[in-house]
Amino acid sequence: MDELAREFPSREALVDYVAGLCPRLDDHRASEIAGGESAARERLQAIEPKRYGRTRNFLDGAVTGLSPYIRHGILTLDEVRNEALGRCERPAQIEKFIQELAWRDYWQRVYRRHPERIWQDVEDYKTGFLADEYTDELPADIAAGETGVACIDQFIATLLTSGYLHNHARMYLASYVVHWRRVRWQAGARWFLHHLLDGDPASNNLSWQWVASTFANKPYIFSLDNLRKYASDDINVASADNAEIDASYDELTRRLFPRLGKSS
Amino acid sequence: MSDLVWLHEDALSMDHPVFDRAAPGSLAVYVWDDAYLQQVDYGFKRLLFIYESLLELDARIVRGDFVDCLGRLAREQGGRIRVPETPNPRLQQVVEQLRGEFEVDVVDGRPFVSLPREADLRRFFRYWNKARGAAMNAGGGAGESC
Numbered sequence A: 001m002d003e004l005a006r007e008f009p010s011r012e013a014l015v016d017y018v019a020g021l022c023p024r025l026d027d028h029r030a031s032e033i034a035g036g037e038s039a040a041r042e043r044l045q046a047i048e049p050k051r052y053g054r055t056r057n058f059l060d061g062a063v064t065g066l067s068p069y070i071r072h073g074i075l076t077l078d079e080v081r082n083e084a085l086g087r088c089e090r091p092a093q094i095e096k097f098i099q100e101l102a103w104r105d106y107w108q109r110v111y112r113r114h115p116e117r118i119w120q121d122v123e124d125y126k127t128g129f130l131a132d133e134y135t136d137e138l139p140a141d142i143a144a145g146e147t148g149v150a151c152i153d154q155f156i157a158t159l160l161t162s163g164y165l166h167n168h169a170r171m172y173l174a175s176y177v178v179h180w181r182r183v184r185w186q187a188g189a190r191w192f193l194h195h196l197l198d199g200d201p202a203s204n205n206l207s208w209q210w211v212a213s214t215f216a217n218k219p220y221i222f223s224l225d226n227l228r229k230y231a232s233d234d235i236n237v238a239s240a241d242n243a244e245i246d247a248s249y250d251e252l253t254r255r256l257f258p259r260l261g262k263s264s
Numbered sequence B: 001m002s003d004l005v006w007l008h009e010d011a012l013s014m015d016h017p018v019f020d021r022a023a024p025g026s027l028a029v030y031v032w033d034d035a036y037l038q039q040v041d042y043g044f045k046r047l048l049f050i051y052e053s054l055l056e057l058d059a060r061i062v063r064g065d066f067v068d069c070l071g072r073l074a075r076e077q078g079g080r081i082r083v084p085e086t087p088n089p090r091l092q093q094v095v096e097q098l099r100g101e102f103e104v105d106v107v108d109g110r111p112f113v114s115l116p117r118e119a120d121l122r123r124f125f126r127y128w129n130k131a132r133g134a135a136m137n138a139g140g141g142a143g144e145s146c
Helices: A011-021 A037-045 A049-055 A067-071 A077-085 A091-113 A140-144 A150-162 A167-180 A185-195 A201-212 A224-230 A249-256 A258-263 B034-040 B044-054 B066-077 B089-099 B124-135
Strands: B003-006 B027-032 B060-063 B080-084 B103-107
Touching (some): A037 A067, A037 A077, A077 A091, A091 A201, A091 B124, A150 A167, A150 A185, A167 A201, A185 A201, A185 B044, A249 A258, B003 B066, B027 B066, B034 B089, B060 B066, B066 B080, B066 B089, B089 B103
Parallel strands (some): B003 B080, B080 B103
């Protein structure tokens, strides 16, 4: 049993020290997101729960960035909710905000009751494909952020450099991996858990299952038009650079799930 | 006799109810278990985030096997271990192994809402319909919201 250090002259010194603890990892870049309760409290003071309800689906919306702290028990759902209630006149004004906290509570409850669901398909895919028609491994171009779909590659770059991704971008990316590339959700979930600071087996894996349709009534897909509505200015949404996702929902459904139309 | 408090990755806080139960002078510890961290395959950013969070806690950081480290420290402290509740099966397994030799007290965190154990979890909105009233109140207590 070794005692590990608690005092460092700078964050760089801390980064070097932790890198020395895990030489097996080849990427020792730090995220800009700082750990610890003081950073968590700073973010908690900055939440805008009313604006969150109106803007949370937009990639530059008023999201809180609290998930890494909640994931590690640095903040609890209870205190975040109570803080938010103090910033509105009526609870109904912040129902969306509280509902998103409730999603995490819900996933944790499912995890406790059914730990086996974390890595197993809860239900069959509703895509017309069987589970074994999906690839088990994450393709190398996805892992490297070189898919050729511009916005997807930008989301991957953000994931790899910051360890954080807006929830809507996670859904777009998960949908691309599972439905466009026909990769099993487990491969994508493992990838996210490796990179995300807030990676949680329950929230992460069950959300992947929701996108995949193994824990939902239908698969989640998106189109370039939908992404354009929610994208921030820095996202490349040009048709020429995003051809694979540039079609109507009907057309994408026909392309991605060709067996569905035949059975209905 | 003081207690050993095991702060694992689901509870990196000195504000957890586990400390309300712990005897004065208890020792809090985080165990950096390389085998576990390799098994869960956390990337460097995540590991740094965890370590940076530990620096604000009044806790020792030790490196080694979970059961070995916690066992040694618990013997020094007097034999009782208190642990924040976790849904993580691997961490639960450690708790079960420790129970063979020590008194281990698993302490729940503060709930977001109190719901019956058998609450319907088949889809989120079944849960939300039951949870909403309490969730919209400070403390997650019962009562009409809005």
